[in-house]
Amino acid sequence: MYNAVFKRAGLPWVYGARDLPEPAQAERFLAERDFLSINITTPYKPAALAAADVQAASARLAHGANVLANKGGTLIAYNTDGQGCVASLEREGVTFKGASVVVCGTGPTSLSILHAVAQAGPAEVVLVGRSVERSHEVLRTYADELGGMVGRIVDMPALREHHLSFAEVYKQVNFRYGSYDTSRQAIAGADIIIDATPLGMNEGDGAPFDTALLRADQTVFDVVYGHGETALAAAAREAGCTFFDGAGMLVGQAVVTVGILRDITETAALDIPEDELFAIMADAAGFDR
Template structure:
């Protein structure tokens, strides 16, 4: 029997996920097929989730909150992000994860970016932003600043994240870091300085940041501007934009013009996919998926047509 796997979202026609995952499943000799599930409305997405006719799905904009709500159990990564980008069907029970942050940080660190002791700005207040904020915090920065269009919204989102993180730390055995040299949940809760603001009120923080991560969808549509005033950028900064495959975004153009080190979301897509394959290996017990992470990254990047030498 062919196992069915999908990427759920709208729009997803540009997605490289089918090419990446099918390359892995073909090499592993598995009768699994990964396809697109482009559903324009929330009602259609919720009906698809309720049917549970899949082994696993990846979820992109705008259905990460619906995917979380459909799950029977939630990993801390999905709970803290308030959205899931991976659902795995384990004998009829849906388990939710969010691999965006882990994939983002793994890719950036593989590209030579160090978060240790740095000031990091994360743009956006949705599930992708929160997943990245959490993974960045585990990488040991001095401070992480969440910024959005509304200062009140950023404050509320960050307060909920910190409160929920504290509750997890207080009632469970400390959750270790995914990677050696990173912080556990308790360590990041105690050590990392979390701040918030808006694009207008946080101009000094944006200009002073070592690393800026734009986790908003700006750039997916023609005419989208940068989330903040690009005049704040300087050559000493590293800028990362989660958007890929839509031409040069306004932020990418501004960052390159300012002399920043710039990376786009292609590497994060591959990085989170590598994490997802590991989750599927662990849940299904398919030993054929136990390829080294560097091999998986190279295979999936090549299948997507990305030039991402590590």
């Protein structure tokens, strides 16, 4: 995806993979800082955040980074998961404004998505996980950190038209929490359900919650893709839900990353319209769009 964009922009940059199976190797690679930008995936997002010199709000609120950008030797941490998720769903016609949204999971991907969903203007967002206590702790920390940001700095404006600023999220969006067992009513009543857990990446994985709760008029999104049909995907389709997997999110977060590279390098050649970027990257990845 990235190499297709670099080619389109006429840049000599190359995106590749680096096999670093041992933590010490990864630490040395980061310390050398011989890269412009890298992507990080589960379970190393918290470690990537800790390695950064500067933490963007997106990474700080998520407690994990999936992008490290090198600006003159300074490592800046970002988390583009949430923006990529919301942008890909909005591209498919999903409307968050005024909706009830359930986000499954309590890790960095879930928190990134939780915040991006909240910025899209829902009536409420419910964070659910295996434990009520864990969901409460994670949501309370997020709310405290968001409130601290709102209190310390000039309000950070919305990233997209019709979305909410940080202060508007803090003041307007109703956040709730629970477990898969205690939030059955919230899951059954949700307009949009987002599974941000890794369930489905391994054979035999079940869905995070009782899929008998699904209704035909719900939109269901699973961050997992490329591992065959997950249990949640199968159940959502059987229930008649509108279902999307994580392929669009992968492209969406990559589009955001290109914007980061454009900004930190001031490379005008990367000033490509978002729709065109999405098309270039989706085609390169072999995804339908």
